[in-house]
Amino acid sequence: MATGSDKDTPPYVEEDAAVGGKLPVTCDPCGRRKRTTPATVLCSTCDAHLCRECCEMHEIYVPGEHVFSSIQDGKDGHVIIDMHGLDRCAEHDRVFVYICKEHDCLCCEDCQFYQHKKCNDIHKIIEMAGGADVFLSDSKTELQGIISSGGDIIEECSVKLGKIEGRRNEIIREIDNKKMEMIRRFDDAKSCVEGELDAHDALDKRRLSGVKHETETLQTNVQELLTLTELVDTNGTDAEKFILNFECKKKTQHAVNKHAELKKNNYTENLKLDWNKHVLNNINTVDPIVCLHKAPPSVDTNICDVQEIAGLDISNDKSGIDKGINSYNSKNHPAPQATVKKVSNILAVQDTKTNRLHATVSPKPVRLSLVASLDLVKTGGDTHFPYVTGLSFLTDGRIVAVDTWNTKCFVLDASLKRQGSGFKFQSPIHDVTCMQNDNLAVTQG
DSSP states (O other): OOOTTOTTSOOOOGGGSSGGGOOOOBOHHHHHTTOOOBOOEEETTTTEEEOHHHHHHHHHHSOSOOOEEEGGGOTTOOOOOOOTTTTBOTTTOOBOOEEETTTTEEEOHHHHHHTSTTOSSEEEHHHHGGGHHHHHHHHHHHHHHHHHHHHHHHHHHHHHHHHHHHHHHHHHHHHHHHHHHHHHHHHHHHHHHHHHHHHHHHHHHHHHHHHHHHHHHHHHHHHHHHHHHHHHHHHOOHHHHHHHHHHHHHHHHHHHHHHHHHHHTOOOOOOOOOOOHHHHHHHHOSSOSOOOOOOOOOOOOSOEEGGGSTTOOOOOBOTTHHHHHHHHHTTTOOOOOEEEEEETTEEEEEETTTTEEEEEEOOOOOOOOOOOOOOOOOOTTOSSOOOEEEEEEOTTSOEEEEETTTTEEEEEOTTSOEEEEEEEOSSOEEEEEEOGGGOEEEEEO
């Protein structure tokens, strides 16, 4: 123990070195060798505290019958409990002896001597521990409540973990259903187009087959007439030649007219597909057809019991009552007594007479992110620096912009590159909007 003149050294008191005035039990043989090995067994025959190693040597080399018992069942009935370091100072690695109420902390002897020496409201733990059973009872109740609440959280997490796979399957199933619906729509369109193609093909085949047959028949008749003409021209009389020449002119004119008529019918319909512009835009766009996003939390806007909104603390908050009562009175109804509480983005109003809650959701703030930007520069024909006051989107994703200072409209593609030189107006313009069929309306004045 330190003397009164040694003021820089804390006065260590052995009986106070452990909480409650009890030192941790150490092995007696190890203590004689100046080692502090914790004792694990007690030899009641020799009244010796032993560690496991010394217990074996004690049983071999010390004569007599020995009765060993666990150190937990010591001779004085006191149970040595491992506090897992809670009873020791983390800074000095010594057990707590004092409690400083000024700083609301536990102190070892080093802490008391160096840091709390001037504190007035400091006491020994052994003197303050009289009602610890009551305090521990309260702490046990709070800890049990935390464990119970944690169990509820764990159970809820387990349920939600089990629902993750179901959520995934539901989303994939929704995509598959939309995919099958699109495939069905395409199959229906294909069947319809095939039916129209069959009708057009039948008409074209019937017409072309008729043209071919009539042309072949006409060719045969003309060939026979040509053969006869050669024969008469070689061996016929003048009268036969005159008659044949007269008939040939009529038949030739008829063949020429027939050829002209057949040529008009010698064609096929020029067919092409007329796609729905919305479908075509979705097919041609580089953007994904569907993407995943976080949906806002669902809130039952119907009337619900107070107990159905867990953890909702209804207080006499008057911040939102006046507006609700004024709105209620505007409809010539008596205003009910109510209390209002806003929790996160949920606004709950409780009717104190019916003990019912009306829950609504306040709008969630919108977050914007920059996707692309464009530095405006003067182009050919611009007399002023561009000043854009209006924008509108075409159905194919292009942007129409209004340049007020240069009184013209110009078009930007998806990469914000100008297309063409734009359209010049004679009077000032301010804004533009896209109408049906990509028609544009511009405000002037």
